[in-house]
Amino acid sequence: MRHLIPEFERMKERFPEGFDSSLVLPCLHRIQADRGYVAEEDIVGLCEYLSVPRIQVEEVLSYYTMLRREGIGKTHLQVCRNIACSMRGAEGVIEHACKRLGVKPGETTADGKFTLSTVECLGSCGTAPVLMVNDAYHENMTLEKLDALIADLSAGGGNS
Amino acid sequence: MPGRQLIMDFEVTPTSHTLADYKARGGYETLVKALGMAPADITKEVTASGLLGHGGAAFPVGRKWGVMKPNPGEIHYLCANADEGEPGTFKDRWILEHAPHLLVESMLITSYALGVRHAFVYIRGEFDLPCRRIQGAVDEAYAAGLLGKPVPGSDFTLDIVVYRGAGSYVCGEASGLITSIEGRKPYPRNRPPRLTVKGLFQKPTVINNVESLANITGIIRMGAEEFRKVGTAKSPGTQLISISGHIAKPGVYEVEYGYSWAKFLDEDCGGMLHGAKMKCVVPGGISTKVLTRPEIENLTLSHESVNPAGSGLGSGGMIVIAEGTCMVRLLQVLLRFYHHESCGQCTPCREGMGWMHRIIDRIVAGEGLPEDIERLYAISHANDGTTICGMGDAAGFATVGILNKFRDEFEYWIANKRSKMDGRLECRA
Amino acid sequence: MPAADGMVVFTASDKVKARRKATMEFITLNHPVDCGICDKAGECTLQDYHFEYNGGASVSRDAKTHATKHFDLSDRIVLDNERCIQCTRCVRFTREISKSNGLGMLDRGDHSIVRPSADGSFAKDAYSDNVIDLCPVGALLAKDFLHKARVWYLKATPSVCPGCERGCGVNLWHRKDEWMLRSPRQAARNDGLDRVTPIENPAVNGPWVCNKARDLPKLLGRVRAAGALFKGAPAPLEAAVLEARALIAEAKRPVAVVSSWASNEELAAFKAALGGRLALVAKRDHEPQPGEVVQDDLLIRADKNPNAAGVRAVLGECGTEVPKDADLVLVWGEGFDFRAVPASAKIVFLNAFLAPENGHADVFLPVSIQTERSGHYTNFAGVTSRFERCFALPPGVLHAEDLFGSLVGNGRGA
Numbered sequence A: 001m002r003h004l005i006p007e008f009e010r011m012k013e014r015f016p017e018g019f020d021s022s023l024v025l026p027c028l029h030r031i032q033a034d035r036g037y038v039a040e041e042d043i044v045g046l047c048e049y050l051s052v053p054r055i056q057v058e059e060v061l062s063y064y065t066m067l068r069r070e071g072i073g074k075t076h077l078q079v080c081r082n083i084a085c086s087m088r089g090a091e092g093v094i095e096h097a098c099k100r101l102g103v104k105p106g107e108t109t110a111d112g113k114f115t116l117s118t119v120e121c122l123g124s125c126g127t128a129p130v131l132m133v134n135d136a137y138h139e140n141m142t143l144e145k146l147d148a149l150i151a152d153l154s155a156g157g158g159n160s
Numbered sequence B: 001m002p003g004r005q006l007i008m009d010f011e012v013t014p015t016s017h018t019l020a021d022y023k024a025r026g027g028y029e030t031l032v033k034a035l036g037m038a039p040a041d042i043t044k045e046v047t048a049s050g051l052l053g054h055g056g057a058a059f060p061v062g063r064k065w066g067v068m069k070p071n072p073g074e075i076h077y078l079c080a081n082a083d084e085g086e087p088g089t090f091k092d093r094w095i096l097e098h099a100p101h102l103l104v105e106s107m108l109i110t111s112y113a114l115g116v117r118h119a120f121v122y123i124r125g126e127f128d129l130p131c132r133r134i135q136g137a138v139d140e141a142y143a144a145g146l147l148g149k150p151v152p153g154s155d156f157t158l159d160i161v162v163y164r165g166a167g168s169y170v171c172g173e174a175s176g177l178i179t180s181i182e183g184r185k186p187y188p189r190n191r192p193p194r195l196t197v198k199g200l201f202q203k204p205t206v207i208n209n210v211e212s213l214a215n216i217t218g219i220i221r222m223g224a225e226e227f228r229k230v231g232t233a234k235s236p237g238t239q240l241i242s243i244s245g246h247i248a249k250p251g252v253y254e255v256e257y258g259y260s261w262a263k264f265l266d267e268d269c270g271g272m273l274h275g276a277k278m279k280c281v282v283p284g285g286i287s288t289k290v291l292t293r294p295e296i297e298n299l300t301l302s303h304e305s306v307n308p309a310g311s312g313l314g315s316g317g318m319i320v321i322a323e324g325t326c327m328v329r330l331l332q333v334l335l336r337f338y339h340h341e342s343c344g345q346c347t348p349c350r351e352g353m354g355w356m357h358r359i360i361d362r363i364v365a366g367e368g369l370p371e372d373i374e375r376l377y378a379i380s381h382a383n384d385g386t387t388i389c390g391m392g393d394a395a396g397f398a399t400v401g402i403l404n405k406f407r408d409e410f411e412y413w414i415a416n417k418r419s420k421m422d423g424r425l426e427c428r429a
Numbered sequence C: 001m002p003a004a005d006g007m008v009v010f011t012a013s014d015k016v017k018a019r020r021k022a023t024m025e026f027i028t029l030n031h032p033v034d035c036g037i038c039d040k041a042g043e044c045t046l047q048d049y050h051f052e053y054n055g056g057a058s059v060s061r062d063a064k065t066h067a068t069k070h071f072d073l074s075d076r077i078v079l080d081n082e083r084c085i086q087c088t089r090c091v092r093f094t095r096e097i098s099k100s101n102g103l104g105m106l107d108r109g110d111h112s113i114v115r116p117s118a119d120g121s122f123a124k125d126a127y128s129d130n131v132i133d134l135c136p137v138g139a140l141l142a143k144d145f146l147h148k149a150r151v152w153y154l155k156a157t158p159s160v161c162p163g164c165e166r167g168c169g170v171n172l173w174h175r176k177d178e179w180m181l182r183s184p185r186q187a188a189r190n191d192g193l194d195r196v197t198p199i200e201n202p203a204v205n206g207p208w209v210c211n212k213a214r215d216l217p218k219l220l221g222r223v224r225a226a227g228a229l230f231k232g233a234p235a236p237l238e239a240a241v242l243e244a245r246a247l248i249a250e251a252k253r254p255v256a257v258v259s260s261w262a263s264n265e266e267l268a269a270f271k272a273a274l275g276g277r278l279a280l281v282a283k284r285d286h287e288p289q290p291g292e293v294v295q296d297d298l299l300i301r302a303d304k305n306p307n308a309a310g311v312r313a314v315l316g317e318c319g320t321e322v323p324k325d326a327d328l329v330l331v332w333g334e335g336f337d338f339r340a341v342p343a344s345a346k347i348v349f350l351n352a353f354l355a356p357e358n359g360h361a362d363v364f365l366p367v368s369i370q371t372e373r374s375g376h377y378t379n380f381a382g383v384t385s386r387f388e389r390c391f392a393l394p395p396g397v398l399h400a401e402d403l404f405g406s407l408v409g410n411g412r413g414a
Ligand SMILES: Cc1cc2nc3c(=O)[nH]c(=O)nc-3n(C[C@H](O)[C@H](O)[C@H](O)COP(=O)(O)O)c2cc1C
Pocket: B052, B053, B054, B055, B056, B057, B058, B059, B061, B064, B081, B082, B083, B084, B085, B086, B169, B170, B171, B172, B173, B174, B175, B207, B208, B209, B210, B212, B213, B389, B390, B391
């Protein structure tokens, strides 16, 4: 994480003074974008850099669903399972994704290519069902579109 | 179009979100006007406009601002609530994606009115494009000298931080949001003290929904009197309705308050999906009570019309539900959500959400007991007024709302170990 | 909502009663209620409140959820996450009071779980054991006390922690007379302390004590000196007292090294009997141990003795070193470096615990410890606190307070 400190310093400029503790979340986001997850050495380095207690960082990491302390598959498929999406076929999408990838939600394929998760409302209910491929929303999902997407990503497309 | 448009009043193009396009539409002219006014006069204008908050509770924006007495030399903060976590709601996203400068200009005006030097846009972490759009707009504004140094022609300076959440519904609750910005677990806080007295890092803080703030520029531009000509006397202006579910044309619509609800659904939104019949509708986010089609037949989209019907327009997240949809499965989805999102501070919410989730799962598994329905009621009631934030109550409202109107479906499933409706949530052609 | 001036609070309306009962139902919903094997039973607020506000059997028809039943929070404390009702008192204690930030509530909702910080700060928290008392249920338990006794077998004797010159108020818990252990294997525990808890005293320690107080059962439970000695050889107690009296009477330049663990009553008795006769040297019986927190800004004080201020108050300013020309040294209590005694001087030694030095003295006299008598200590701020007797005087041991009178007089005759 140390190589990111110059970036963190620039981030600080727009924060009011004395907001070091506030930087925990943005820094964790940035670290995770960099490494794919937040590692032990990142936590130690961040606590030292921001002078926050270790337990605060651990609590934050454990609370938010988007933060993780372990790596996941190359592509993260997150299917919304909340009400609007369920009413528009999300349950079928989840089932289909499980079958296609041979994993259950929360698991990663053996080849490390895909991690499948279910998530709550993504704020995209008008274009339900919605699926996130890494950071990008894929809306109005159908089983056909899902097949094509997985085929494309398996072929090595990788990111969305 | 369901009435006059105040926010979605321009054509969306690939560049309509940029500073150049916004300026071409007259953007940042209202800021100049505002900086020529006394800060207190801006608050007065907003109060006179009667603008009601769009975050869910319809709290008068002017009244909230009025609590925060700007003292020169004292620190105040402003947060735009862009967490948009209420299932069924996706209208702030429209503003963030298509009119980010409208939010930035509004935040500049609001900050000037409230003596704020630092403002935050708290945006849910999953919103990738909206986040890039609002961050882009903020960066453009910095580059144009509107942020980070005195606005040309004044000595007013504002910094805006776009702060990303990381996956948590309670971060949308105003005090949870603040705790999240403080870099801690987003536990909501007990009130009093109100956040306008002790908010972010114990300093007076105003938190308004993105849509509430987006209205500020228009109000200052046209004046409260003109603004009040839109909408109804008790619900001035417009509301962005995000409509989803079994409706032919889901999406975000700007609705002038007072517009016919039935007409909105049948005409503007193209009627029901696959020509189905409508069973009920969640008016404004899942925490508002469902209303059946007959109940809404003669209502208008305004607070004074919907509230007496026992529900509310809430966050404008409208979910339309077709005949044949299984309300037991629907409640199961909601309770799973509430269980997943309870932060765990308050005993009734922490234990109650899990309990209700286990009960509904058991009913769906065919192991329901007749007493389960009363238990769901009791747990809902026990959350009423006993929790720190509104989530415990909200889950209770949603549950009671569905149980009151569709109790027969629950009784059927418990007695027959299967759905009265084939367990469907989807609406098939 | 915090209380405010003029606020009217309804505590017994029907709605309040219903909500309170419901909340009790929620708290016990996934609580194991394994009171039969829970050390907290008998002083558990959950038991009390359930009895007071609910009283009914569970209305849940769903299995209880499970969590970690036995988690090693530190080498002093075990955590039972199933009993935890997630009140976060323990977490807030380490955040707001001890400031170690040693504990946190990880995850969210009903799967929130108390865990220590991975940097080990809880294990280093010198006040950690307060969370055991703070915990409203039996989720945090002292390993030293684990399954040792039901609390209703014990009684609490008010006392003062001798661990440092703060003199925190403590309750010393030991078995009630009617619950004495009978089996020979266990009988020794009847004379020992089972646990220590704080007594709230705003003038001294607030509601807290440090871990050293919790370890008093070990400190005071060390092996005792069993009888009087003449140069290491067992001697009858009366003979030893007479010999000590004679040595003092014969000395030209006698010196007393005074214990800062002595009570004000003992000091007064000493002064009355021997005050004018002996030159005085004040002694710190205990010094900070390696790894011990020397001083902080909550409670812990650098002087690890309870009554240095009492010594000053009763005896005035004393010397710090034994004069080179002393021909008799009366050493009272632990922690004295006998190399400071001139080679030709006689030694009379009063000590409570078994120690190699006991055998080096010309006359050794075994004396009582704090739990065998009552008295007062004066702390660094001048606050005087009383401690009560827990146990009877063991045979062959003297109260120093009684002894001093017998040390006045001439010769070896009675
Ligand atoms: C559990 C919970 C979640 C909430 N989520 C949001 C949200 O995502 N967006 C929002 O604007 N308000 C949300 N609110 C309402 C806020 O607490 C707050 O009232 C609102 O942001 C104030 O803005 P307004 O006065 O402009 O409406 C939520 C409230 C609760 C209890």
